[in-house]
Amino acid sequence: MNGPLTPRARPERARPLRIAILTHSTNPRGGVVHALELADALVRLGHEPVVHAPDPRGTGFFRPTLTEVVGVPASPAGPDVAEMVRRRAADYVRHFEVAAHRRFDVWHAQDGISGNALADLKRRGLIDRFARTVHHIDSFRDPRLLALQERAIHAASEHFVVSRLWRDELVQRYGLAPTLVGNGVDTSRYSARPAPEDAALRARLGLGRGPVILSVGGVEARKNTVRLLEAFAQLHAVHPTAQLVIAGGASVLDHHDFRDRFAEAFARSGLPAAAVLETGPLPQVDMPALYRLAHVLAFPSLTEGFGLVVLEAMASGTPCVVSRIAPFTEHLRDDEVAWCNPESPASIANAIGMALGTDFAASLRARGLRAARRHDWEATALAHIPLYRRLAELQHA
Numbered sequence: 001m002n003g004p005l006t007p008r009a010r011p012e013r014a015r016p017l018r019i020a021i022l023t024h025s026t027n028p029r030g031g032v033v034h035a036l037e038l039a040d041a042l043v044r045l046g047h048e049p050v051v052h053a054p055d056p057r058g059t060g061f062f063r064p065t066l067t068e069v070v071g072v073p074a075s076p077a078g079p080d081v082a083e084m085v086r087r088r089a090a091d092y093v094r095h096f097e098v099a100a101h102r103r104f105d106v107w108h109a110q111d112g113i114s115g116n117a118l119a120d121l122k123r124r125g126l127i128d129r130f131a132r133t134v135h136h137i138d139s140f141r142d143p144r145l146l147a148l149q150e151r152a153i154h155a156a157s158e159h160f161v162v163s164r165l166w167r168d169e170l171v172q173r174y175g176l177a178p179t180l181v182g183n184g185v186d187t188s189r190y191s192a193r194p195a196p197e198d199a200a201l202r203a204r205l206g207l208g209r210g211p212v213i214l215s216v217g218g219v220e221a222r223k224n225t226v227r228l229l230e231a232f233a234q235l236h237a238v239h240p241t242a243q244l245v246i247a248g249g250a251s252v253l254d255h256h257d258f259r260d261r262f263a264e265a266f267a268r269s270g271l272p273a274a275a276v277l278e279t280g281p282l283p284q285v286d287m288p289a290l291y292r293l294a295h296v297l298a299f300p301s302l303t304e305g306f307g308l309v310v311l312e313a314m315a316s317g318t319p320c321v322v323s324r325i326a327p328f329t330e331h332l333r334d335d336e337v338a339w340c341n342p343e344s345p346a347s348i349a350n351a352i353g354m355a356l357g358t359d360f361a362a363s364l365r366a367r368g369l370r371a372a373r374r375h376d377w378e379a380t381a382l383a384h385i386p387l388y389r390r391l392a393e394l395q396h397a
Contacts, residue, residue, distance in 0.1 A: 017388055019049040020104040022092065022114030026053045026071065028062045028248065028284050030308050031135045034162070035110045037184060039067035041381035050104075052095075054088045054113070063284040070095075082144035085113050092117030093124075102126060105392040108133070115152025122155060128395050131387060132156035134166055134178065135305030158387050162306040163327035179387050182331075184377035185311035190288050192317025192369060201289045205277065208241055211356055214294035214318070215246045216309045217301075219278070221258045224300045224323075224342050226265045229276070231300075231348035233269040238353070244298075247279045247290060291316035296355045300342040304328070310337070311375055314368030319355040321348065331375070336367045 019042065023035040032053070039049040043066045053061065055071030072095045077084040092114060096102050107130035109115040118130040134153060140146045153159070153170075159178035161167045170176040213232060217223040225246065232244045266276065282290065291297065297313035297320045306327055310320050314336075322328045323342035338360070340351035354360055 014389075017047045017105045017385075017392055018103065019047060019106040019108060019388060021049050021051045021108045022110060022117065023051065023053050024088070024111040024113040026055050026059065026061045027281060028287075030305060031110050031133070032061075033308055034133070034135070034183060036061065036063070036065055036067065036069075037186065037377045038381055038384065040065060041184070041377040042384075043067050044378065045381055045385075052092070052114075054091050082142055082148065085116065085145070085148050088113045089117040089120060093120050096121055096126065105395060106131065106388045107391075108388075109152065109156065111135070112149050112152040115156060116148055119151055119155035129157035129391060130155075131158040131160060131391060133160040133162070133181075134170060135162060136166060136303060137169060137173075158391060160384065160387070164330050165326040166305060179383065181383040182375065182380050183306045183308055183311065184375045184380045185308070185315050185372050186377065187315050187372055190291065190312045190315035190372070192292065192315075192365070194292065195289060197286075198289045198292055201286055202293055205245070205279065206274075207245070207277075207293060208243060208274075211239055211242050211295035212293055213242060213244045213352060214290065214297050214313075215244065215299070216248050216297070216313075218248045218280075219246060219259050219262045222301060222303050224302050226258075226262055227342065227345045228298055228300055228348060229262065229265050229269060229271075230345035231298075231352065232276070233271055234345065234349040235352055236271060236275055239356075242275065244276045245279065245290075245294070246277070247282055247287075287312065288316055291318045294318050295361070296321055296338075296352055298348065298352055299323070300340050300348045302342055306331075311372050315372035317365045317369060319361045319364035320368060321351040321355050332371060333367075335363070336371045337364065 021035050021039055023032045025032055035051050039051045042049045050068045050070055052070045052072055054074035056074035058071060060071055061069055072091055074091045075087055077087045107118055107127050109118045109130055109132045115132050121127045122130060138149060153174060159170060159176050160181050161170060161178045162181060162183050167178050167180050170178045215228055219225045236242050291313045297318050299310055299320060300323050304327060310322055313320050320337045321340055322337040324339040338351040338355040341347035355364060
């Protein structure tokens with residue numbers, strides 16, 4: 001278990017709920033961040049969430065938490081992703097077969113792995129019902145993965161979504177009525193105020209004079225990294241000291257084919273090796289400093305559930321380049337980011353160039369800080385409570 005943080009005031013006075021929140025990983029992916037931040041906010045409201053995740057290495061979550069956390073022992077898994085999903089779901093089931101591990105009022109899955117685990121527990125009569133947050137729906141080529149994804153949605157009793165885009169998708173595709181809960185950002189953790197660790201991280205990563213263009217999420221098709229690289233090559237011709245920093249990438253999915261495409265695109269680009277830096281997964285404590293070191297966050301994603309990274313960068317005072325698509329267009333205003341067409345490297349390059357302009361960058365920084373303050377984790381947690389209470393009443397009926 002991670003060490004506890006100091007809880008804040010607990011404004012909610014109704015009976016506290018004990019909530020099992022299940023996620024797919026202990027790594028800093030968007031859905032995992034959402035699960036931990038939601039749980040910490042629920043603790044501040046007086047509830048008793050416990051966040052679970054498969055933990056094959058026994059290293060725990062990527063940051064300290066206010067909430068209680070449980071690393072579920074996980075069996076070895078090979079490169080077959082569908083088989084890995086089944087194994088991780090089975091790991092969860094073995095854990096919750098123990099009656100002492102099932103003392104919860106509410107069960108809440110954050111993804112397909114935990115959704116399939118709770119579907120198995122429900123089928124076996126070990127739990128009555130569960131909620132599922134659908135952050136986004138993937139277009140898998142493997143029919144086994146598609147079937148597992150569908151099962152994790154259909155088996156849930158209730159559904160949450162973080163954006164109108166995916167609410168409408170669940171309504172139209174499945175005839176469901178999901179609850180929209182949104183997302184937040186911790187402005188005490190992500191701040192524009194310079195800190196001593198900024199210079200230390202700059203030296204550790206070997207960052208030069210820049211400009212530093214930051215991409216978060218690793219090399220993935222969904223993150224549009226090949227087109228971003230092509231856009232950066234155009235920008236580099238104008239700014240020869242620019243660096244593209246690609247941070248993160250701790251995914252349970254197999255991105256091998258897309259990484260090959262990225263390597264081929266880099267070979268064609270003519271960029272010097274030092275111009276592109278892949279950091280891999282970084283400690284979460286480094287992320288606020290990394291955002292502050294970046295001149296621009298480039299986030300031209302093709303598909304997102306919400307895009308928490310953009311809020312984190314905004315809270316850190318970093319201008320953002322974002323795809324002009326939903327869900328970004330739902331919660332970001334026209335003048336708060338530099339918009340781009342994610343299908344066009346030229347559009348991405350132009351947007352980055354604009355965001356590097358002194359006056360426009362200052363405007364984006366100021367507006368981004370205001371945008372980040374609109375998104376609060378307590379409001380997100382409160383949006384869960386009515387459905388949680390309904391599930392708890394049915395669970396104990």
